[in-house]
Amino acid sequence: MKQFSHSKLQTYERCPLQYKLQYLTKIKTESETTIEAFMGSQVHNVLELLYGDLLKSKLNSLDELLAAYDKNWQTEWNDEIVINDEKFKAEHYFETGRKCIQNYYEKYAPFDQDQTLGVEKKINLKWGEIEIIGYVDRLAREKDGVYAVHDYKTGSMMEQAYADKDRQLALYSIAIKQKFKEAKRVKLIWHYVNFGEDVISERTDQQLEELKADMLKLIGEINRAEKEDNFPARETKCEWCGFWEHCPKKKHLFKVAKLPKNKYLNDSGVKLSNKYIELVGKKSEINKEARTQAELIDEEMEKIEEAILKYAEKHDFEALQGSEARVIINKKIGYDFPTKSSDEKNYAVLEDILKDSKYWKDISTINSSKLEQLLMDDAIEVKIRKKIVALAPLKESVRFSIKKK
Numbered sequence: 001m002k003q004f005s006h007s008k009l010q011t012y013e014r015c016p017l018q019y020k021l022q023y024l025t026k027i028k029t030e031s032e033t034t035i036e037a038f039m040g041s042q043v044h045n046v047l048e049l050l051y052g053d054l055l056k057s058k059l060n061s062l063d064e065l066l067a068a069y070d071k072n073w074q075t076e077w078n079d080e081i082v083i084n085d086e087k088f089k090a091e092h093y094f095e096t097g098r099k100c101i102q103n104y105y106e107k108y109a110p111f112d113q114d115q116t117l118g119v120e121k122k123i124n125l126k127w128g129e130i131e132i133i134g135y136v137d138r139l140a141r142e143k144d145g146v147y148a149v150h151d152y153k154t155g156s157m158m159e160q161a162y163a164d165k166d167r168q169l170a171l172y173s174i175a176i177k178q179k180f181k182e183a184k185r186v187k188l189i190w191h192y193v194n195f196g197e198d199v200i201s202e203r204t205d206q207q208l209e210e211l212k213a214d215m216l217k218l219i220g221e222i223n224r225a226e227k228e229d230n231f232p233a234r235e236t237k238c239e240w241c242g243f244w245e246h247c248p249k250k251k252h253l254f255k256v257a258k259l260p261k262n263k264y265l266n267d268s269g270v271k272l273s274n275k276y277i278e279l280v281g282k283k284s285e286i287n288k289e290a291r292t293q294a295e296l297i298d299e300e301m302e303k304i305e306e307a308i309l310k311y312a313e314k315h316d317f318e319a320l321q322g323s324e325a326r327v328i329i330n331k332k333i334g335y336d337f338p339t340k341s342s343d344e345k346n347y348a349v350l351e352d353i354l355k356d357s358k359y360w361k362d363i364s365t366i367n368s369s370k371l372e373q374l375l376m377d378d379a380i381e382v383k384i385r386k387k388i389v390a391l392a393p394l395k396e397s398v399r400f401s402i403k404k405k
């Protein structure tokens with residue numbers, strides 16, 4: 001059985017190479033704990049304690065929970081925890097965590113709104129040979145038989161539109177419907193404990209079916225990538241990725257970033273890159289100047305053309321003799337076809353007319369960039385795909401581009 005988790009799937013979507021390094025090659029990286037993450041996990045631990053004890057019929061007072069929070073914070077704190085925002089000190093986060101617990105407690109005490117079925121509950125969703133696993137902060141059944149997945153958040157609030165599209169909890173919703181046959185409805189609840197507010201969403205069976213189809217398609221893509229060992233690096237959210245040392249897009253930067261300035265400027269890669277960027281800059285300056293000049297010339301030519309036309313019409317000339325050459329006036333009657341950019345509506349009408357006619361095959365052309373996209377997305381039937389690839393095999397081309405810091 002092949003196991004996935006929501007974050008594993010998300011990693012692949014973000015950057016296939018990061019997925020490979022993290023889950024297949026399993027390279028260990030040094031990860032730092034931010035104070036936000038530390039505070040979040042301390043609050044989670046206390047809410048886990050609250051509901052864990054409630055399952056054993058013990059209702060902790062707010063003071064008891066805050067005392068547990070204070071104690072855990074002191075015990076688990078270490079100086080490696082990173083505070084990125086210089087405006088705040090550790091105490092600020094410590095107090096925020098306390099406020100989160102207090103907000104939640106005061107909003108829900110005595111916690112009899114529903115029946116807790118599990119805290120930090122493992123959820124596994126099975127589709128044939130595929131298993132998706134995850135953990136829900138709290139799973140509950142409400143009085144009307146509706147199941148609810150509770151997720152605690154100590155960060156900033158999510159908009160409703162995002163909640164209605166969230167995939168992680170929606171996947172848990174499928175798992176719960178699969179496991180508990182009586183679960184006809186599953187509510188997804190995010191508790192923004194710092195604000196004392198909740199965001200609630202729910203998915204229809206139809207939406208869950210669509211999500212399942214999307215996930216299976218994504219897993220199919222991952223399996224194919226594994227078979228072909230094809231995990232391109234895609235630069236998305238690289239600032240959170242710990243694999244710079246192993247990533248072809250970042251390893252040079254990783255290597256030179258720590259060098260002192262004189263060594264940095266002497267690195268061959270830095271030198272080549274600087275030279276190339278300098279040349280591109282020069283070329284673009286020249287092009288810019290040339291473009292400006294060409295525009296000025298175009299304007300002047302337009303005026304002269306108008307004058308030539310007037311003069312030639314007046315004298316019934318079709319050619320004007322210059323000192324070394326002639327200007328020929330070619331008049332031609334042609335059709336003014338609508339184009340996709342200038343007149344999309346009429347363009348579509350024209351296309352329909354021609355598609356229905358026997359002339360289509362003579363005048364339609366292959367749009368190679370669209371065709372390439374269809375092949376890349378695997379959106380072409382296997383039989384046809386094979387035939388196309390036989391005519392147009394994959395070929396590597398090299399193109400340089402410059403990205404500003």
Ligand code: SF4
Binds near residue numbers: 243
């Ligand atoms: S650094 Fe960026 S491109 Fe490289 S593996 Fe990480 S996320 Fe992907």
